[in-house]
Amino acid sequence: MIQVQNLTKSYGSVVAVGGISFEVHEGEIFGMVGPNGAGKTTTIECIEGLRRPDGGSVRLLETDPWQKRQAIASRIGIQLQESALPPRLRVAEALDLFGSFYEHRADAEELLDTLGLTEKRSSAFGKLSGGQKQRLFIALALVNQPEVVFFDELTTGLDPQARRSMWDLVRQIRERGCTVFLTTHFMEEAERLCDRVLIIDRGQIVALDTPEALVRSLGAEKRLVFTLPEHQTCPPLLHLPQVQRVEQSGERMVVYGHGERFAGTVLDALEDAGVHFLDLRTEQPNLEDVFIALTGREMRE
Amino acid sequence: MRGFRQLTLTNLRLYLRDPITTFFTLAFPPLLIVLFGAIYGNDPLPLFGGYGSMDVSIPGYTALILGSVGFLTIPITISAYRESGVLRRFQATALRPLTYILADVVTNLAMTFLGMVGLVAVGWLLYRVRFEGQVIGVVTAVAFGGLAMFAVGYLIASLAPSARAAQVIGLVVFYPMVFISGAGMPLELMPETIRKVADFLPLTYVVKLLRGLWFGDAWRDHLLETAVLGGILVVCTAVAARFFRWE
Numbered sequence: 001m002i003q004v005q006n007l008t009k010s011y012g013s014v015v016a017v018g019g020i021s022f023e024v025h026e027g028e029i030f031g032m033v034g035p036n037g038a039g040k041t042t043t044i045e046c047i048e049g050l051r052r053p054d055g056g057s058v059r060l061l062e063t064d065p066w067q068k069r070q071a072i073a074s075r076i077g078i079q080l081q082e083s084a085l086p087p088r089l090r091v092a093e094a095l096d097l098f099g100s101f102y103e104h105r106a107d108a109e110e111l112l113d114t115l116g117l118t119e120k121r122s123s124a125f126g127k128l129s130g131g132q133k134q135r136l137f138i139a140l141a142l143v144n145q146p147e148v149v150f151f152d153e154l155t156t157g158l159d160p161q162a163r164r165s166m167w168d169l170v171r172q173i174r175e176r177g178c179t180v181f182l183t184t185h186f187m188e189e190a191e192r193l194c195d196r197v198l199i200i201d202r203g204q205i206v207a208l209d210t211p212e213a214l215v216r217s218l219g220a221e222k223r224l225v226f227t228l229p230e231h232q233t234c235p236p237l238l239h240l241p242q243v244q245r246v247e248q249s250g251e252r253m254v255v256y257g258h259g260e261r262f263a264g265t266v267l268d269a270l271e272d273a274g275v276h277f278l279d280l281r282t283e284q285p286n287l288e289d290v291f292i293a294l295t296g297r298e299m300r301e
Numbered sequence: 302m303r304g305f306r307q308l309t310l311t312n313l314r315l316y317l318r319d320p321i322t323t324f325f326t327l328a329f330p331p332l333l334i335v336l337f338g339a340i341y342g343n344d345p346l347p348l349f350g351g352y353g354s355m356d357v358s359i360p361g362y363t364a365l366i367l368g369s370v371g372f373l374t375i376p377i378t379i380s381a382y383r384e385s386g387v388l389r390r391f392q393a394t395a396l397r398p399l400t401y402i403l404a405d406v407v408t409n410l411a412m413t414f415l416g417m418v419g420l421v422a423v424g425w426l427l428y429r430v431r432f433e434g435q436v437i438g439v440v441t442a443v444a445f446g447g448l449a450m451f452a453v454g455y456l457i458a459s460l461a462p463s464a465r466a467a468q469v470i471g472l473v474v475f476y477p478m479v480f481i482s483g484a485g486m487p488l489e490l491m492p493e494t495i496r497k498v499a500d501f502l503p504l505t506y507v508v509k510l511l512r513g514l515w516f517g518d519a520w521r522d523h524l525l526e527t528a529v530l531g532g533i534l535v536v537c538t539a540v541a542a543r544f545f546r547w548e
Contacts, residue, residue: 048393050392050393070395070397073393073394073395074395078393078394080386080389080390080393082386082389083386083387083389083390083393084385084386084387084390085387085390086315086382086387088315088318088319089311089315093311093314096307096311097304097307097308097311098394100303100304100306100307100308101303101304101394101395101396102303102394102395103303137390140390140394144395
């Protein structure tokens, strides 16, 4: 689907992308994550044929997207990080208009329905909420039944609920056989949504794998956190094979360990000792931890 | 040219939904007839070669529409579309850039002719204004002069760093022309020095060409105007094409 070889792009003396290579396979949801300014948008726009790479090669659907921009444009769908429509253009008109640019069109009514925009069909673009605008842009990206669709920062600026429904939508799009390439600076989004994740920082690839494999590669410990009721002491836990170490500060306990049965074993031991713990929660390492481990820095928002 | 028809129709619809551009293109010119007609009337005057004030104002006001579309509407909408990301949204589709520009030009020409029809209708209803030229020649001249003025507009849109700047440049260029190019007021009313200044204003040549053809001149009587407008059209289009930015 997509092959990127040694892609480089600079703006003046600032290197945005410093020679990266990767492939995207047919039918996958491929995510590119990294902090703002990591080179995500530059990379995605080079693949879309909207930007000319300084060096290296990009193949999209067996074609050079910059040289054959017109040919490639009818086979892909693009949602841009920042764009707009004329404020007085209405939702249904926008779909009609953008559909008229293509030979193969999706059914506009069905798209409106899928994206929950049927009731807004006569609303002007300028009157839509952020989430509605974003859904309209997704509809426009799908209007030509693309083989690959690109989402750049799809859920930025959306509230958590809207973000989740956007994830469902992306999964639906993939169900229809469309390959999805997306960028995000939300680690959770990449972890929950993507089949494979490319972590990029300062124009370089830091890691590329499935979210599970990335987290596993950390070999990081799981954590079980709880609070002891007053006048209760914690039973010894260190003899349990799954438990690595235990930290206590006042009434607050943090137990570190490994393994499938880690949480269950610790809970059983507490139960046997008659400890009625409060505020129990478990913490799994996530992509955020992967990023910190690999770059030595926190993701800046 | 896929998408051309739909884009042009959509543009026209959006145009008519915008109260400001609609007012200046469609309502303002007929209002000028009503207002200045009430002041000056349309009695034949020796100053205008036996024509009345309103007779000679119709081609002038037509040039005024071309000027306001070229110097205001085009640079303001194009640069606002660029600033807000509308142009980029179109660029990210299979629509060809040339198709986009052609649809924009055709939309603006269509609006100009619509405004002109209203202008002539009101002029005829109120003052039975005279027309002694050939319709095809005048329509061609309006389109030709329009393209030259629009090219200036695209040039401003290409060079202006922001939508705000495009608006200011458009206003600064256009306003003097309203008064001293013969568009808003006939040049016969101007002193000699103003007329010399007018020779440096592009809209003056549109006014002279339209007025000539309107009252029966042949194109060959206006080779200077034709050459100047043709030059403006070619040079501005070339420079605008060179510097046009989608983002």
